[in-house]
Amino acid sequence: xxxxxxxxxxxxxxxxxxxxxxxxxxxxxxxVTRTHAELDLTxxxxxxxxxxxxxxxxxxxxxxxxxGIRANSEYQVEFLLHNLRIQNNVIEFxxxxxxxxxxxxxxxxxxxxxxPQPIKEEYLLSSSLEPTNEGYAxxxxxxxxxxxxxxxxxxxxxxxxxxxxxxxxHDNFDLxxxxxxxxxxxxxxxxxxxQSPSVNLWGxxxxxxxxxxxxxxxxxxxxxxENYESDxxxxxxxxxxxxxxxxxxxxxxxxxxxxxxxxxSSMPDGTPRKLLDVSRINALGWKARIPLAEGIKTTYQWFxxxxx
Ligand SMILES: NC(=O)c1ccc[n+]([C@@H]2O[C@H](COP(=O)([O-])OP(=O)(O)OC[C@H]3O[C@@H](n4cnc5c(N)ncnc54)[C@H](OP(=O)(O)O)[C@@H]3O)[C@@H](O)[C@H]2O)c1
Numbered sequence: 090x091x092x093x094x095x096x097x098x099x100x101x102x103x104x105x106x107x108x109x110x111x112x113x114x115x116x117x118x119x120x121v122t123r124t125h126a127e128l129d130l131t132x133x134x135x136x137x138x139x140x141x142x143x144x145x146x147x148x149x150x151x152x153x154x155x156x157g158i159r160a161n162s163e164y165q166v167e168f169l170l171h172n173l174r175i176q177n178n179v180i181e182f183x184x185x186x187x188x189x190x191x192x193x194x195x196x197x198x199x200x201x202x203x204x205p206q207p208i209k210e211e212y213l214l215s216s217s218l219e220p221t222n223e224g225y226a227x228x229x230x231x232x233x234x235x236x237x238x239x240x241x242x243x244x245x246x247x248x249x250x251x252x253x254x255x256x257x258x259h260d261n262f263d264l265x266x267x268x269x270x271x272x273x274x275x276x277x278x279x280x281x282x283x284q285s286p287s288v289n290l291w292g293x294x295x296x297x298x299x300x301x302x303x304x305x306x307x308x309x310x311x312x313x314x315e316n317y318e319s320d321x322x323x324x325x326x327x328x329x330x331x332x333x334x335x336x337x338x339x340x341x342x343x344x345x346x347x348x349x350x351x352x353x354s355s356m357p358d359g360t361p362r363k364l365l366d367v368s369r370i371n372a373l374g375w376k377a378r379i380p381l382a383e384g385i386k387t388t389y390q391w392f393x394x395x396x397x
Contacts, residue, residue: 091117092117092118092119093117093118093119093146093147094118094119094120094121094143094144094145094146094147095112095118095119095120095121095145095146095147095148095149096121096122096143096145096147096148096149097109097112097120097121097122097149097151098123098130098148098149098150098151098152098175098179099150099151099152099153100120100122100124100151101124101125101259102151102152102155102259103255103256103257103258103259103260103261103303104151104194104252104255104303104306104307105149105151105152106258106259106303107257107258107259107303107304107306107307108149108151108307108310108311109122110304110307111304111307111308111311112311115311121143121145123139125152130152130174130175130178130179131171131174131175131178132178133178136178136179136182137178137182137185139182140182140183140185140186140188141182141186144186144187145183145188146188146189146190147188147189147190147191147314148179148183148188148190148191148192149191149192149194149310149314150175150176150179150180150191150192150193150194150232151194152175152179153172153175153176153194154167154168154171154172154175154225155225155261156168156225156261156266156267157266157267157268157269157272158221158222158357158359159265159266160265160266161221161222161224161225162220162221162222164224165223165224165225166224167224168222168224168225168228169224169225169227169228171228172225172228172229172232173228173231173232176193176228176231176232176235177235179191180193180232180235180236180239180247183247184239184243184245184247188245189246190246190247190248190314191236191245191246191247191248192247192248192249192250192310192313192314193232193233193235193236193247193248193249193250194249194250194252194310195229195230195232195233195249195250195251195252195322196225196226196229196251196252197251197252197253197254197299197324197326197363197365198219198222198225198226198360198363199213199218199225199226199229199230199233199251200212200213200251200363201213201214201215201216201217201218201219202216202217202218202219202220202360203216203217203360204216206362206363206364207328207364207365207366207367208324208363208364208365208366209324209366210251210321210322210323210324210366210369213230213233213322214230219359219360221357221359232249233249233322236248236249236320237249237320240320241320246318248313248317248318248319248322248323249322249323250309250310250313250322250323250324250325251322251323251324251325251365252301252306252309252325252326253299253300253301253324253325253326253327253363253364253365254268254269254270254298254299254300254301254363255300255301255302255303255306256268256270256271256300256301256302256303256384256385256388257302257303257304257384257387257388257391258303258387258388258391258395259303259391260303260388262274262275262392264276269298269333269336270300270336270340270385270388271388271392273290273336273337273340274340274344274385274388274389274392275392276288276290277340277341277344277346278344278346278389278392278393280346280348281344281345281346281347285348286348286349287348287349287350287351288341288346288348288349288350288351289351289353290333290337290350290351290352290353291352291353291356291357292333292352292353292354292356292357292358292359293352293354293358294332294333294334294337294350294352295332295333295334295358295361296332296333296358296359296360296361296362296363297330297331297332297333297361297362297363297364298330298331298332298333298336298362298363299326299327299328299329299330299331299363299364299365300327300331300336300381300384301325301326301327301377302377302379302384302388304379305327305377305378305379306325308375308378309325309370309375309377310325312370312373312374312375313370313373316373316374317373321369323369323370323373324365324366324367324369324370325365325367325370326364326365326367326377327367327377327381328364328365328366328367328371328377329364330362330363330364331381334350334352336381337350338350339381339382339385340385340389342382343382343385343386343389344389
C-alpha cells in the first residue's frame with residue numbers, strides 16, 4: 090500500500106493521543122498534526138490554508154470543545170459555537186481539498202435524554218435532548234448531518250461514530266471541567282494523600298453509565314476508517330454498564346482510599362441510564378477488549394506519573 094496521509098485533529102486530547110499512538114504503530118501511514126496554538130480550527134482562513142497546503146488523504150476529527158456536566162450546562166454558547174465552527178471548517182475544507190475519508194466523532198450524550206435502552210443509532214433525534222448539554226449535542230448533531238449530506242449530495246466518504254463515555258491517559262483531570270471518571274480519580278487520590286475521612290460525591294450514585302478505554306476506541310476508529318462506508322452513524326461502546334456508585338467503588342479500590350463515600354443527592358444526576366447498543370460495530374468484527382478495573386488501574390498509574 091502506498092503511504093497515506095492522515096490528519097488527526099486534536100492529537101493532544103484524550104482521543105487524539107490514543108489515535109496518534111495507534112496510527113504511529115501502523116505501517117504506511119504518515120501522520121499530520123497541529124497543536125491548537127499552531128492551528129485554531131475555528132479560524133476559517135487558517136483551516137482552509139492548512140488543508141490546501143497539507144492535502145491529507147484521511148482525517149479523523151477529534152478536536153472539539155469537550156467538558157463535564159457543569160461546564161456543558163454553564164457554557165452552552167461556547168459549546169455550541171466553538172464546536173460548530175471547528176467541524177464546519179474541517180468538514181468543508183476536507184471535502185474541498187479532496188480528502189478520501191473522514192471520521193467525525195459524535196457522542197452518546199447527543200441521543201435523546203429518555204431514549205430506550207440500549208440506545209440504537211436510529212434513536213437519534215427521536216425525542217428531546219438532555220437540557221444540560223443541549224448546546225454541545227446540537228453542534229454534534231449538525232456535524233453528523235453535515236457528513237451525511239456530503240455523502241448523499243457529493244459522494245464523499247465521510248462517516249460518523251458515536252463513542253460512549255471514554256477514559257484513559259491524557260484525560261482531563263481538572264475538577265471544574267472533567268468527566269465523572271477522571272474526577273473520581275482525582276478526588277480519591279487527593280483524599281488519600283490528605284488522609285481525609287470522607288469524599289463527597291455529586292448525585293445519588295444511581296445512574297448507570299458505560300465506560301470505554303480510549304485505546305479500545307482508537308482500535309474501533311481504525312476499523313471504521315478501513316471498513317465502514319455508510320451515511321449511518323456507528324455506536325462505539327462496551328455493551329455493558331455500571332452504576333456511578335459501582336464505578337466510585339472501583340476507583341476507590343484502585344486508588345486505595347479507605348474513607349467514607351458521602352453522596353450529595355441535592356446535586357443533579359443527569360440522564361438515568363446511557364448504554365449504547367453496539368450490535369452494528371460488533372457485526373463489523375470489533376469488540377471492546379480492556380476490562381474496566383484494568384483500564385482504571387493503568388489510567389491511575391498514568392495520572393500519578395504525570396500529576397496533571
Ligand atoms: N471524552 C469523552 O468521553 C468522549 C466521549 C464521546 C465522544 N467524544 C468525542 O471525542 C472527541 C475528542 O474528545 P476528547 O475527550 O479527546 O477531548 P479533549 O481531550 O478535550 O481533546 C480535544 C482536543 O481538541 C483541541 N481543540 C479544541 N479546540 C480547538 C480548536 N479551536 N482548534 C484546534 N484544536 C482544538 C484541544 O486542544 P486544547 O486542549 O489546546 O484546547 C484538544 O487537544 C470530541 O469530538 C468528543 O466529542 C469524547
